Amino acid sequence: xxxxxxxxxxxxxxxxxxxxDRAPYAALNAEAGIPRSDSDDLIDCFNACRAEDGVSYAAxxxxxxxxxxGMAGLALRRFDAPxxxxxxxxxxxxxxxxxxxxxxxxxxxxxxxxxxPLALPEVTALVAPANAGSRALALRLGFVEAPPLxxxxxxxxxxxxxxxxxxxxxxx
Numbered sequence: 001x002x003x004x005x006x007x008x009x010x011x012x013x014x015x016x017x018x019x020x021d022r023a024p025y026a027a028l029n030a031e032a033g034i035p036r037s038d039s040d041d042l043i044d045c046f047n048a049c050r051a052e053d054g055v056s057y058a059a060x061x062x063x064x065x066x067x068x069x070g071m072a073g074l075a076l077r078r079f080d081a082p083x084x085x086x087x088x089x090x091x092x093x094x095x096x097x098x099x100x101x102x103x104x105x106x107x108x109x110x111x112x113x114x115x116x117p118l119a120l121p122e123v124t125a126l127v128a129p130a131n132a133g134s135r136a137l138a139l140r141l142g143f144v145e146a147p148p149l150x151x152x153x154x155x156x157x158x159x160x161x162x163x164x165x166x167x168x169x170x171x172x
Contacts, residue, residue: 007058007109007110007112007113008063008109009105009106009108009109010105011062011063011064011102011105012060012061012062012063012069012102012105012106012109013060013061013062013063014058014059014060014061014072014073014106014109014110015058015059015061016047016050016058016059017043017046017047017058017059018059021043021059021068022039022040022043024068024094025039025042025043025059025068025071026039026040027094028070028071028092028093028094029042031094031095032092046058046071046073046075049075049076053075053076055073055074055075055076055087055118056073056074056075057071057072057073057074057075057090058071058072058073059071060072060091060093060102060106062097062102067097068094069093069094069097069102070091070092070093070094070097070102070103070106071090071091071092072089072090072091072092072103072106072107072109072110073089073090073110074087074088074089074110074113074114074118074123075087075088075090076088077124086122086124087114087118087120087122087123087124088123088124088125088126089107089110089111089114089123089124089125090125090126091103091106091107091134091137093106098133103133103134103137104137104140104141107137107141108141111123111141111159111164115161115164115165120161121160121161122158122159122160122161123158123159124146124156124157124158124159125138125143125156125157125158125159126149126152126154126155126156126157127154127155127157128153128154128155129153129154129155135155138157139157141159142159142163142164143157143158143159143163144157144158144159144163145157146158
């Protein structure tokens with residue numbers, strides 16, 4: 001896979017990480033109890049994955065003013081799973097910016113890239129059972145619940161290209 005370019009949506013720029021993103025990404029992770037050192041390591045990992053795989057989680061920036069809103073993107077799973085290789089989508093938006101449709105817009109941008117230029121047959125999402133907002137978003141995006149992965153607590157959702165086309169054509 002070649003590295004994903006910046007992706008533009010109506011209000012967002014989904015782009016590679018910059019050093020200036022480290023502090024706001026650490027703030028996002030602090031909301032989930034993740035320490036700064038782990039947050040910096042994650043950005044380094046995302047950059048390495050993007051270079052190696054062509055996809056990874058990326059910064060979400062509001063195009064109008066350049067504000068850092070969170071992260072979203074695609075990543076190849078790096079753990080043993082029966083459906084390997086699988087491409088996973090993920091998103092996280094700073095609490096102060098939630099409820100404005102940014103996660104959905106970013107996810108739709110990445111799904112368009114997955115099913116368009118990357119021509120992937122399927123994308124999965126792993127969501128913590130307690131994360132009701134992300135579970136609801138996965139369903140709104142057209143994902144369906146899939147069998148659980150052995151040894152993982154997450155709820156697994158899957159979306160195929162055909163399912164995505166049905167969701168788009170029905171206005172979902």
